[in-house]
Amino acid sequence: MYDYSKLTIIIPTLNEAKNIKILIGKLLQMYKGVHIIVVDDGSTDATKAETLFFSKKADVKFLDRSNEKVHGLTASVLDAAQAVNTRDIIVMDADLQHPPEKVKKIAQALESCNLVIGIREEVKDWGVYRKLVSKSVSTFCNVVFAIRGKKTSNDIMSGFFGIKSVFFKSIIRKHKDSYIGTGYKVLLETLKFIDSSEKVIEVPYTGFHDRVYGKSKAGTRQLKDIIKATLR
Numbered sequence: 570m571y572d573y574s575k576l577t578i579i580i581p582t583l584n585e586a587k588n589i590k591i592l593i594g595k596l597l598q599m600y601k602g603v604h605i606i607v608v609d610d611g612s613t614d615a616t617k618a619e620t621l622f623f624s625k626k627a628d629v630k631f632l633d634r635s636n637e638k639v640h641g642l643t644a645s646v647l648d649a650a651q652a653v654n655t656r657d658i659i660v661m662d663a664d665l666q667h668p669p670e671k672v673k674k675i676a677q678a679l680e681s682c683n684l685v686i687g688i689r690e691e692v693k694d695w696g697v698y699r700k701l702v703s704k705s706v707s708t709f710c711n712v713v714f715a716i717r718g719k720k721t722s723n724d725i726m727s728g729f730f731g732i733k734s735v736f737f738k739s740i741i742r743k744h745k746d747s748y749i750g751t752g753y754k755v756l757l758e759t760l761k762f763i764d765s766s767e768k769v770i771e772v773p774y775t776g777f778h779d780r781v782y783g784k785s786k787a788g789t790r791q792l793k794d795i796i797k798a799t800l801r
């Protein structure tokens with residue numbers, strides 16, 4: 570059985586008060602002993618209060634980045650990783666698009682490799698155009714990585730992944746300046762520093778749907794960042 574005290578879940582947030590309350594509640598109920606770091610870029614809603622509510626009962630930390638110069642999901646995850654003291658890390662979004670039930674499979678898979686990727690099997694709610702753009706960009710990134718002998722993935726845009734903290738910290742130490750801090754694709758940017766020979770386990774999950782509470786902060790600028798990050 571996997572011992573959840575070996576695991577820190579990193580959750581980047583920006584105005585996720587409603588979602589974070591539900592997500593942390595579920596995670597603590599399902600995974601006894603797990604550590605959680607909510608890394609926040611200056612939410613103006615009750616995200617902080619909702620997070621700190623849980624810190625009385627469990628190891629739930631709120632990492633406040635509101636005074637940092639660079640804001641973004643990537644910069645946040647990299648900062649949070651530095652604060653991790655456990656063997657394993659799982660990164661997941663706050664907006665319930667990544668099923669908390671899959672944390673178990675990802676954590677267990679980390680027993681036998683350094684990186685585990687959550688793979689969206691189907692995306693509900695997306696139109697044909699959005700699916701096509703997503704598929705084309707992913708294929709482009711994978712082709713570039715394959716040519717360079719780097720790791721590819723069936724969901725290279727995934728924001729749901731598990732990684733050994735020593736492995737992650739060593740990549741960050743070597744390549745921190747190459748990451749686009751304001752970007753959204755921290756996994757994609759990490760894959761480009763991992764050789765294709767590395768063992769990576771992919772864990773599929775279904776039911777990826779548009780968020781119920783709050784708004785997506787991703788936009789067309791992100792698309793440019795992805796291309797830039799891939800070619801860099």
Ligand SMILES: Nc1nc2c(ncn2[C@@H]2O[C@H](COP(=O)(O)OP(=O)(O)O)[C@@H](O)[C@H]2O)c(=O)[nH]1
Pocket residue numbers: 580581582583584585608609610640641642645661662663664666753784785786787
């Ligand atoms: N720390 C931090 N988190 C962010 C930022 N932008 C978005 N997030 C969080 O990152 C996760 C994914 O963002 P989201 O807007 O849902 O992106 P999408 O799923 O690609 O549409 C959510 O938990 C957001 O609250 C940011 O600038 N800083």
Ligand SMILES: [Mg+2]
Pocket residue numbers: 662664666780785
């Ligand atoms: Mg989202």
